[in-house]
Amino acid sequence: MKILTAVGTRAGLQFDFEEHLIGGACIDAHGIPIEDITLKACQEADAVFLGAVGGPKWDMLPGHLRPEKGLLGLRKAMGCYANLRPAKVFPALESASTLRPEVVRGIDLLVVRELTGGIYFGEPKTVDADCGIDTMLYTAPEVRRIAIVAFEAAGLRKKKLISVDKANVLASSQLWRKVVDDVAREYPDISLEHMLVDNAAMQLLRNPAQFDVIVTGNMFGDILSDEASMLTGSLGMLPSASLGGGAGLYEPVHGSAPDIAGQDKANPLAAIGSIALMLRHSFGLEEEAVAIESAIARVLDDGFRTLDILSDGDTLVSTTSMGDRVLSVLNGII
C-alpha cells in the first residue's frame, strides 16, 4: 500500500482506498469467508489488491465456510477469466533457482491461463465406483476473449506469443488453435507460434528464456504456470493478475505463509510486484509499473534479501525493511 501511495503522489494521482475483510479475518468478524457488501465493493472498484487467505486456525471448518471459499467467490463474482502469472528471474537471484544459472538467465515470461472454462468446469462431470468422467469443453467466445488478453499483453512486451494446446489429440484444442489463429489476424505485429503442451513442458526446462508470453487453457495453464514459477527460486517473488470483464484482481501467488506469520520475515516482493501489474493492466501506467520492477531489481542487486532468498554474503532484511528499501529506490526513480 505504501508503494502504491508513493506512485500516486509522484504521478499526480490520488488512489482512493477501501479495505474489506476476506478469509479467516472475515470468519472471525462475521462468521462467513466473504460478505456480499465486499463482493459488491470489489465489483465496483477499478482494481482489487488481495492479501492471501487461510491458515490452520480455520482448517477444521466445513468446506463452504473455509477461507478459500471467499477467494473463489470473489474471483467468480468479478468474472476473472484470465490469470496472468509472470515469472522473471532477476539477475541477482540466478543462483536461487533449482536449474543452472545459465539456463534461467534472462527468463522473463508471462503465462496467460484461461481460468473459468475447460476441463475443470465442463459437464458432464461424474464419478461412480467404475467410471470417472470430466469434459474438456471450450467455446469459441471463451477462447477468443483469453486470446485477446494474451495478444494485448504480448503487445506490451516482446511481441512474441506461444499458444499451447494438444491439438494433435483433443477436439477442444483444435477449436482453440483455430480461434487463436483468427484473433492473430487482428494483431499483425505479434508473432504467434503454436506448441503442443508436452513439448512446452519440456521446453520450459530446456530453454525457458525462449518464451515471452504463453497462452493456454485452464488445466494446461495450471500445470505450466507452476512449472514456470519454480524457475525463479521462491514463491515470495511471484505476483499475479486475474482479469475479466471489469476490475482486475491482483495478488501474490503465495498463500498466507502461516509458519512465518507475524514475524516480519515474509518476502513482500510478490505483493509489490502485483502492484506493478495493477498499474500496468488496470490503470495503463506502464512507466510507473516498470519503475517498481526496476526498484525491486536494484534492491536485489544491492544484496538485500528476506530469509526465503538469502544466500551467503547477502544482507538479511525484514519484510518492513525490504518494503522501505524498494520505496526509497522508487522515490529516486519516479
Ligand SMILES: NC(=O)c1ccc[n+]([C@@H]2O[C@H](COP(=O)([O-])OP(=O)(O)OC[C@H]3O[C@@H](n4cnc5c(N)ncnc54)[C@H](O)[C@@H]3O)[C@@H](O)[C@H]2O)c1
Ligand atoms: N491466494 C491465496 O490466498 C492462497 C494461495 C495458496 C495458499 N493459500 C492458503 O495459505 C495457507 C498456507 O498454505 P501453504 O503453506 O500451502 O502455502 P504458502 O504459500 O502460504 O506457504 C508455502 C511455503 O512458502 C513460504 N512462503 C510463502 N509466501 C512467502 C513469502 N512471501 N515469503 C517467504 N516465504 C513464503 C511459507 O513460509 C511456506 O513455507 C493455507 O491455508 C492455504 O489454503 C492461500
